[in-house]
Amino acid sequence: MNTVQEGAHRAGHAPPPRARVVIAKPGLDGHDHGAKVIARPLRDAGYEVIYTGLHQTPEQIAATVIAEDAPVLGLSVLSGAHLTIMRRLIRLLAEEDADDVRILVGGIIPAADIAALEALGVDAVFTPGAGIGGIVETVDRLLSTTHTTDPALEPVC
Numbered sequence: 001m002n003t004v005q006e007g008a009h010r011a012g013h014a015p016p017p018r019a020r021v022v023i024a025k026p027g028l029d030g031h032d033h034g035a036k037v038i039a040r041p042l043r044d045a046g047y048e049v050i051y052t053g054l055h056q057t058p059e060q061i062a063a064t065v066i067a068e069d070a071p072v073l074g075l076s077v078l079s080g081a082h083l084t085i086m087r088r089l090i091r092l093l094a095e096e097d098a099d100d101v102r103i104l105v106g107g108i109i110p111a112a113d114i115a116a117l118e119a120l121g122v123d124a125v126f127t128p129g130a131g132i133g134g135i136v137e138t139v140d141r142l143l144s145t146t147h148t149t150d151p152a153l154e155p156v157c
Contacts (some may be wrong), residue, residue, distance in 0.1 A: 018045075018046045018047055018048075018143070019047055019048070019070070019071050019072065019143055020047070020048045020049075020050060020068050020069065020070040020071070020072070021042050021047045021048070021049050021050070021070060021072040021073075021074060021139065022049075022050045022051075022052065022061070022064055022065050022068055022070040022072070022073045022074070023035050023038060023039045023042075023049055023050070023051045023052065023074045023075075023076070024051075024052040024056050024061040024064070024073065024074070024075050024076075025052065025053065025054050025055070025056060025075075025076050026056050026057070026058065026061060026075055026077060026081075026085045026089070027055070027056075027077065027079045027081050027085060028055060028079060029054075029077070029078045029079040030054055030055070031078055032053075032054050032076065034076045034078075034106060034107065035051065035074075035076040036051070037132070038074060038076070038106065038132065038135060039051050041132050041133075041135070041136050042074075042135075042136060042139060045136045045139075045140070047072075047139065050064065050068050050070065052064050058085055058088040058089040058092055059092060061073070061075070061089055062089060062092035062093050062096060062098070065093065065098060065101055066093075066096050066098055070101065071100070071101060071102060071143060072101065072102045072103075072104070072139055072142065072143065073101050073102070073103050073104070074103075074104040074105075074106065074139075075089075075103070075104070075105050075106070075107075076106050076107050077105060077106070077107040077108070077109070078107045078108045080108070082105060082107065082109055082113065082117065083113060083116060083117070083120075086103075086105065086117060086120050086122060087120060089103075090103070090120055090121050099121070102123045102139075102142040102143070103121065103122045103123050104122070104123060104124045104125075104126065104135070104138065104139070104142075105117055105122050105124075105125050105126070106125070106126035106127070106130065106135070107126075107127075108127070108128065109125055109127050111127075114127075123138075123142055124138045124142070
């Protein structure tokens with residue numbers, strides 16, 4: 001931590017965010033309560049959360065992840081289009097050399113589709129009833145296994 005950050009921390013200011021997490025709501029589904037419920041504990045855990053809003057296309061989501069240089073992307077999908085959306089989104093991220101972005105998907109995901117999402121490259125899938133603490137712990141774990149020297153991804157002391 002540099003001296004400006006250390007001085008701000010000692011002065012009672014919040015430490016800098018640990019990493020950026022983009023939370024996206026793809027497709028035509030207009031229910032974003034779950035995405036907002038997840039965004040808050042991630043923010044409280046020290047992550048900088050960027051919420052894209054409703055009705056995002058895979059292209060818009062990929063562009064946001066790239067523009068924000070976010071190592072984690074969380075999607076809330078209730079429409080049943082999760083496989084189609086994820087195929088397109090993962091391809092778009094790979095085209096932008098961002099295939100190292102860690103991806104979490106939550107929502108109404110049939111158990112039979114979880115293995116297919118993981119085969120596509122999704123790092124974790126959360127279905128209704130998943131604990132919020134477990135989601136935050138998963139983000140922590142995914143970032144701790146990311147091998148990087150980027151200080152933005154290092155835990156804040």
